[in-house]
Amino acid sequence: MAYNGFTLKRKKLKFWLAKPHQTEPQFLAWERDYPDLVALDSVTQYAGFKAYAITVADRSTPTDRKAKLIFAVPHAHEPAGTVGCMHYLNQLLTGKHFDETPSDLDRDRILANCVLSFIPDANPDGRSRTPVDYWDGTQYTNEEFWAFMRGRDAETKRMWKRLGRWSSREENPETIGVVYEQINAREYVEPNRDLNSSYFRLIQRIGARYGYGRWLDIHQTEFERSPHNCMMLLPLVQNELPQEIQQINVEWAAAIVDAWAAIGANPVRPSKPLGYKGEQAEYFRRVWREFMPIIPQITTEVQNNNAQTPPGQQAQLQEIAIRVSVDEAIKSTV
Ligand SMILES: [Zn+2]
Secondary structure (H helix, E strand, C coil), X not given: XXXXXXXXXXXXXXXXXXXXXXXXXXXXHHHHHCCCCEEEEEEECCCCCEEEEEEECCXXXXXXXXXXXXXXXXXXXXXXXXXXXXXXXXXHHHCECCCCCECCCCHHHHHXXXXXXXXXXXXXXXHHCCCCCCCCCCCCCHHHHXXXXXXXXXXXCCXXXXXXXXXXXXXXXXXXXXXXXXXXXXXXXXXXXXCCCHHHHHHHHHHHHHXXXXXXXXXXXXXXXXXXXXXXXXXXXXXXXXXXXXHHHHHHHHHHHHHHHXXXXXXXXXXXXXXXXXXXXXXXXXXXXXXXCCCCEEEEEEECCCCXXXXXXXXXXXXXXXXXXXXXXXXXXX
């Protein structure tokens, strides 16, 4: 049960870097230790936190023919994506895991063929407000978890609304959900629903510089009453995209799903387009159509807040998705 020597371990991950006080010093250390490989970009959030994009590229060889990928984690209540990025980055830069054991990652091949950008946590404001480091399903029910995610409704005491942008002049949740990023004295946004978020500000900045060929969005969901614990989503607009891009999305998603199955996870098959309808679909269409470059782009969903998928496995499933994405991109450039 392995993907290129990578097996799913049951044991707890010792190094869980998810909150800004854990990730930021690591970004700065990598920049200091690997100045020839690492470029950091950051935007400062209204709450004062810096959201980072970290780009790894060997600039001693020309980058124009290299595969260019971006990996991004927009949601604060989905920390395993952040941890997956941090573990992958550490192996890529140091050749080792955080515990100093050697990594099997083919560092030279990746650096020779790729420019890789990561936004491991696009909303440290929200992440810093989460009550736990990870959601393992033992401390909070999904109802409780969702009330942390979107905030608590003052009347029902249950999960508050999902809004792309809202103002405290008109809205009055009892608590402010961690999914939201405060962007000024009154307004809050969900990062992947509003172009003023740190997520989109970072993507716009580095996107203009590097010109990505593939984009992996990294998410988690609960898979309530489902035997499955991971899936790949194709874009909402999949069926409207150029044929060639549709095909890359399908093949790329299938490669990740196959790797997940090979290490013993239980992915949903086949991968389908994001299923939002009505208002939610309109958000996506508007935001993404206005802004999205037309490139292959798919989304991971790994189970959150369920004992069936402990935190270490959540992060490993995200790391595998990153590994497969890089392998697939290299294959398509040679
Ligand atoms: Zn998400």
